[in-house]
Amino acid sequence: MTGKTIHVFDFDGTLTTRDTLLLFIRFVKGGWALWFGMLLYAPLLVLMKLRLLDNGRVKERVFSHFFRGMEESTFNNCCEAFADRYSAILRPQGIATIRKALADGDDVFVVSASIDRWVRPFFVKSDSGCEIINIIGTEIDVVDGRLTGRFATPNCYDEEKVRRLRQAVPHLEEYHIVAYGDSRGDEAIFRIASEKHYKPFRSEE
Numbered sequence: 318m319t320g321k322t323i324h325v326f327d328f329d330g331t332l333t334t335r336d337t338l339l340l341f342i343r344f345v346k347g348g349w350a351l352w353f354g355m356l357l358y359a360p361l362l363v364l365m366k367l368r369l370l371d372n373g374r375v376k377e378r379v380f381s382h383f384f385r386g387m388e389e390s391t392f393n394n395c396c397e398a399f400a401d402r403y404s405a406i407l408r409p410q411g412i413a414t415i416r417k418a419l420a421d422g423d424d425v426f427v428v429s430a431s432i433d434r435w436v437r438p439f440f441v442k443s444d445s446g447c448e449i450i451n452i453i454g455t456e457i458d459v460v461d462g463r464l465t466g467r468f469a470t471p472n473c474y475d476e477e478k479v480r481r482l483r484q485a486v487p488h489l490e491e492y493h494i495v496a497y498g499d500s501r502g503d504e505a506i507f508r509i510a511s512e513k514h515y516k517p518f519r520s521e522e
């Protein structure tokens with residue numbers, strides 16, 4: 318680590334103006350496929366919203382419906398193309414905050430429930446100034462070069478965000494943690510944070 322301060326950013330809704338899961342599905346599969354899939358899984362999505370089903374399980378079912386069997390290389394290419402196509406959904410104030418933290422010598426983590434493979438390309442562009450940040454997200458399972466449709470890690474949400482951050486940062490309690498989030502999925506991170514910024518960049522809307 319380069320310093321005693323860690324900035325931890327949520328991605329969807331915090332650094333972006335839109336949720337990326339449905340946007341990514343529409344980008345790769347098309348609007349009609351997205352609409353049909355959401356109709357098919359509507360009962361599960363309702364139960365998830367009512368907190369009667371685990372959001373990670375439902376999300377994995379939806380992800381599997383659209384991407385099970387896809388070649389890993391094709392999926393990775395889609396992730397790169399998605400970030401190129403939708404780079405404008407990044408909030409400028411959020412990116413400026415990341416750049417300032419890096420300039421101050423602090424460590425920056427983006428910890429997201431979204432799939433890490435489509436989050437990372439948003440920040441690795443040569444003109445972003447954010448190439449050295451750390452990306453933690455939900456990871457996908459791949460066997461023999463194809464997506465199984467399953468997640469290789471638990472959905473990176475709420476308590477899982479803290480668990481994954483602790484894996485990446487030994488002695489996390491020794492750091493001054495600055496957290497940025499916008500939903501109940503960030504509550505666990507907020508509980509361990511020294512500074513909390515809820516919906517910090519919404520003034521841009």
